[in-house]
Amino acid sequence: DAFRFPVSHEGDNDHRNYGLTFTGEWQLPLGQLTYIGSWRRDDAAIVAGSVDDVGGNFSGTGSDALIYCNALTGFGCALLGFFSDEDSHSHELRFSASGVRWNAIGGLYLFDESNRSLFHVNPPGLAFDQQRTRSRSQALFGQFSYELTPLTRLTVGLRRTHDEKSRIGATRFATTLVGDQAIGGVVVGLNDADYSWNHTDWKVGLERDLGRAE
Numbered sequence: 001d002a003f004r005f006p007v008s009h010e011g012d013n014d015h016r017n018y019g020l021t022f023t024g025e026w027q028l029p030l031g032q033l034t035y036i037g038s039w040r041r042d043d044a045a046i047v048a049g050s051v052d053d054v055g056g057n058f059s060g061t062g063s064d065a066l067i068y069c070n071a072l073t074g075f076g077c078a079l080l081g082f083f084s085d086e087d088s089h090s091h092e093l094r095f096s097a098s099g100v101r102w103n104a105i106g107g108l109y110l111f112d113e114s115n116r117s118l119f120h121v122n123p124p125g126l127a128f129d130q131q132r133t134r135s136r137s138q139a140l141f142g143q144f145s146y147e148l149t150p151l152t153r154l155t156v157g158l159r160r161t162h163d164e165k166s167r168i169g170a171t172r173f174a175t176t177l178v179g180d181q182a183i184g185g186v187v188v189g190l191n192d193a194d195y196s197w198n199h200t201d202w203k204v205g206l207e208r209d210l211g212r213a214e
Contacts, residue, residue, distance in 0.1 A: 008069065008077035009049025016043045031097030034107075042086040045180060050077035081120040083180035088113035106142035111135075120177050127182035130169035130191065138162045143203070157203035166194040 018041040026033045050069045069077040094107025113135045119128040143157035169192070175185030 007049045008074045009047070009079050011048040012046070014043075014045040017041070031095055034092075034094050034096070036092045037090065039089045040087070042084070044082065044084040046080075046082040048080045050080070079122050081122075081177060081180075082118070083120075084115065084117040086113070086115040101147040102145060104142070104144045107140075109137070109139040109141065111137040118180060118182055120175070120182055122177055125173060125175040125177075125182075125185060127172045127175045127177075127185060128169075129172060129182050130167060133167040133169075134165070136164040145207075151209045153207045155203065155205045155207060159201045161199045161201070162196070163199070164196040168192055 019039060021038045022036070024035045069075070088111070090109075090111045092107060092109045094105055096105040097103070115130070115133040117130045117133070120126070139159055139161040141157070141159040143155065145153050145155040147153050169190075170187050171189040171191070172182060172185035173188050175182040177183075
């Protein structure tokens with residue numbers, strides 16, 4: 001059957017997601033306090049074999065008649081594995097208040113995410129191994145609006161953000177896959193980075209509602 005592609009190893013895809021969210025609101029004498037929090041986890045484990053050369057026939061040969069993978073015997077074929085564990089959480093705390101002609105909001109925000117991932121090819125035991133990748137963001141923000149007329153408002157806002165990103169990993173050759181870990185091997189390349197920066201965003205605007213009279 002020319003349209004059937006035999007595979008050297010039965011594949012498996014195990015992907016699981018978990019999450020929790022919470023929102024709380026409290027009315028205080030001067031305004032309203034709000035908290036929004038969330039947690040997420042994403043686990044993936046994927047194993048796959050190789051298919052025959054172009055054409056996908058049972059002989060393991062392609063249009064160029066060169067054998068590199070015979071799926072029926074496993075000769076020349078590679079077993080592929082991808083594993084990932086990702087965990088993240090976010091928190092936002094804000095306070096809002098308003099008066100006859102004004103309203104204001106301000107708060108804090110935090111986001112933190114970590115991930116471990118591995119892509120493994122055997123043979124030759126090639127591993128792209130990221131043991132730790134992390135992203136973290138913290139922010140302080142505020143906005144104030146004042147009603148100049150019933151249809152016109154002056155708005156000013158400011159947000160200060162601090163971001164951090166880092167990763168530690170390596171590319172290794174001749175490793176052995178044990179569970180979801182690549183053991184041993186020779187390091188042929190490092191993937192190590194750590195960077196942080198600050199950013200300030202601001203807003204000054206004059207807003208007017210159209211379509212209705214003063």
